[in-house]
Amino acid sequence: MATLNFFGGLSIQIVAIIIISLAPTTIRCLDLTRTQTLSTLTGSSGQQNLDLSWGTNATHIEVQLAYPTLGWLAFGLSPTGGMDQADVLFGYVNDSTKEVVIQDRYLTANMAMMAVNLTLDTQQDWQAVSGSKNKTYTTIRAVRRLRTCDSSDRPFTNSLTSIIYAGNFVAPLSPTATIKKHNFRGTTSVNFLQDDNLDDPDISSEVSMSLEFRMDNRTITGDADTRYNCKLTTLPNFEKKYQSIASQPIINKQNMKQIHHMLLYVCKPLPAQYSSRDFFDCGPTSNSFIMQYCQNLIGGWAMGAPETEYEPADVGLPFTPEMSGLQVVLQIHYNNPERKIFTDDSGMRFLLTDKVRKYDSGTLMAGVLSLDFTMTIPPGLDTFHIQGQCSDKCTSRLLPPDGINIYSAAVHMHNRGLSGVARHFRGDQEILPPLASELHWDFNFQQSKPVEPFRKFLPGDRIVMECNYTSINDSNPVYGGEGSMEEMCLVFLDYYPKADLSTCGAMFNLPSYLDTIGLTPAKILQYGILNVSPAMLHSYNESVRHAVKGFLKGPVTSLITSQKWTPDLAAPFEDFYTEMNYLGICIGKGNVSVVLDDEPPESGWYIDQSQNTC
Structure with a gap:
């Protein structure tokens, strides 16, 4: 040997x-x-x-x-x-x-x-x-x-x-x-099979301004092989509508070996205590609360990507007067095995036009929306599967009659993820290949990937977002959440024309969840929880649900931690995430939410057949 x-x-x-x-x-x-x-x-x-x-x-x-x-x-x-x-x-x-x-x-x-x-x-x-x-x-x-x-x-x-x-x-x-x-x-x-005869489009006559998001010569410390640093920037005032028709990385040539990938997120309005923190650690092990407000992914770059990423013809990413003053987070992953201390001003550039194209692009976030303990990964397991549905009832309500065209997709999980697949169903028929397929997930190598050819997605179509995790090194349950030490199961789909639907996913049914883990009303009383009524458990009111989950998180954690989890014991828990009714959440224009009671169809787990095609 x-x-x-x-x-x-x-x-x-x-x-x-x-x-x-x-x-x-x-x-x-x-x-x-x-x-x-x-x-x-x-x-x-x-x-x-x-x-x-x-x-x-x-x-x-x-x-x-x-x-x-x-x-x-x-x-x-x-x-x-x-x-x-x-x-x-x-x-x-x-x-x-x-x-x-x-x-x-x-x-x-x-x-x-x-x-x-x-x-x-x-x-x-x-x-x-x-x-x-x-x-x-x-x-x-x-x-x-x-x-x-x-x-x-x-x-x-x-x-x-x-x-x-x-x-x-x-x-x-x-x-x-x-x-x-x-x-x-x-x-x-x-891309080893790409057609070399495809020329980049000439957009020089369209570009009217550029928008840059950079690190502004911040010091990157040499205390770790890998660092994630984030820079908070405020969008300028837009007096009229623009569209981004291309994006480019801005790479400091002295730091080319260290810059691994970049992601750019638009934030919701930040609480006052966070809005002044313009530079911070935001990696998979950091406890950065800012990132929970900054989840709208609008751009990214990774090593090996083209120098310029173009939007499809007749399509542009909108920057509108309503976005003026919103904050944007630039996240850069630095790979620094030599542990150099250096300053960096790298970032991303968006090329904007005021010659508005025919279609606005949109981003649809789909998957699991239970960012709380109802998304549970039990500790000590090699693998654990969770599914989140974007209901056909949502898409039939909020997509235009001719549907949308999906051209790019990015899976999003955190550092316990093993694989993530966004599956596309039309009725009982699965449309292959998946919209997105990351069969060997690595938090350090996430990027948006093209959907080729563009995928037509119609009203009444359904997305099944399927994620597989490992908790083998955990002694406590891992819950859903936006913090890096919690987990997510999402896909971001770039598409055109922009529709009313911005978020489509599953929120797990709280009473069914409690039944699955065996936290009965009698046991709830044994934990001294006296202010949770059956009516509150079944409430659709967001503030009531939030309060109830706050009361019950301690008993849920205690019960799950007390178990010695095995694949056999976890199997009914996995079935809960694939077979039980859930709340279908559809968020459209003006952040108006529609809540639907939905039953997932029988889909089974995704099996990759690509190696069987020879």
Whole structure:
């Protein structure tokens, strides 16, 4: 068994060793029509960048990696942009035999447990095409099918794919020898099958002003590998309506290695005690109460995204006089393994036009709206599923007769999330693929992704937002909430034309919830709660419901914490979130809410069939 140090600084055990053919026989030769230079995320000062080239046909992809090294090179398809469950091409030129070694590997990483495994696939799908090494430079070239039907491989699809890459200056002595830790590594996103003939639209004649949201030279401390910093900014006064027709990242070139992704939220009016806090920590472990008021996502950027993101033709994101003076939060995730202290003025720019386009874009937030204990993840479980419905009764009331066109989607959970899928139903028929599918959720790698082709969503259609969590490291229940230590299960859908419906989701039925966990009226009395009547438990009045939940949170927490949770014990709890009646909440123009009693249809859990398509 060989030991590796790969991508991170952790010791990695190879759990399977398979020696593959080393002969550099040419399998096929595709034209390498595209090249991308990948900047290093960590590495030596002045480090050069990795050249990635590729070409495709209807069935195969051929990839070439080139870098000034005498050691190994690796490239992986990642579900999130992190190491875990990445499908890795690993290769080098053997110093003694001059043979090209190409290996198909699979990487798993549990950073909480400090455990990383890099295994050789039983089915070796990457095959050597060629390779070379001179006194300073190594080039490897390999080919495989776009879809291999191997559960350890990831398909190449016509969508933006997160990739990781790394290298070392020393080659292994043999396929089974110790592999030295990387000297450089990085991550980005690439669409390997994108049509190169698609030109960016020319919007220069439309743009009348720009709007920037920046960090304003704030100091980023070097006390952690990862930081989330937020900058609060006030929108200017808009004397008339504008539309944003494109957005761009503003990246301080000195800080390119540290800036991982950015998100921009519009806030509801903030309480006075928060409105003056213009710079604050807002990461997954921070207890920032400001973010609960700032949930309207209007923009984002992540490493590997295009330099300019364009709205669809005839569509613009509205900035109206009614938005004047609202506050906006810019959140930047800094990846800083070298723990540098630096100042940053990066941010985002919106290109606005006063030549108003035909359609306003809108954002629909759908999923679980129970931001309280009625959304409960019991402690100590490997997995726990929750579903939240956007009812067909809501969409039939508040969407226009011709429906809307969804063009972008962003799943939102916090750091206990494992996967999130936004499913689309029309009657009993599920429309595939899902509107959004994050099957390997990572809070550190969240971004909005295009829905291609645009999806027509009609009145009477339903969204089932399905989230899977782990609470294996928790000793107390995790409740729904906007704080980073709580959990959410939402999807943000960008669409046009803008409709009355802005929020559509599920609020779980309180009496049914109490029945499910066994908190009977008699037990409520035993906890000394005397001021909660049956009528109050069934009330639709928001202030009454809020008061009742305040009274009952202590008894609920005590009861759930007293249980030793197992998958069998949790199963009825999961059934509650998929089978019981719930309150369908529809929020439209003017924040007017419609509350509907709804019964979810039988949908089962989502099963990804993409690997079965070959």
